[in-house]
Amino acid sequence: MDRLTTQCGLDVSLSVIGGKWKPLILYHLQDGPTRFSEIRRRVGGISEKVLMQQLRELVAMDVLVRHDHQQVPPVVDYTLTPFGKTLVQALVPLCEWGNRHRAQVTETLRRAASPDGRTRSA
DSSP: OOOSSOOOOOHHHHHHOOSSHHHHHHHTTTSOOOHHHHHHHHHHHHOOHHHHHHHHHHHTSEEEEEEEEEHHHHHHHOOOOOHHHHHHHHHHHHHHHHHHHHHHHHHHHHHHHHHTOOOOOO
């Protein structure tokens, strides 16, 4: 059974936003047109090559629109489509969940990274 024909809509959603970077890119585009360099700065830690690839995929899925201003030096920005805005609306509760549970997740990850699996004192 392929991802688009399962009963769970999460499979469909993940086929659009799957991966580490796409949800973050979409979150940072919710306030309007954003230039490539600004997206890269906001997302942090993403390489230029990977960002270009992720943006191309989101444009191909009709989640974003790429606008080339035909200037020298090049000016390109990205905007959410109406379809993309519905996707960002679905991501907002996940962002809120992360904010509410940040301390617990951070502590759990810190313990998991510790060699003996126990909490270390400072």
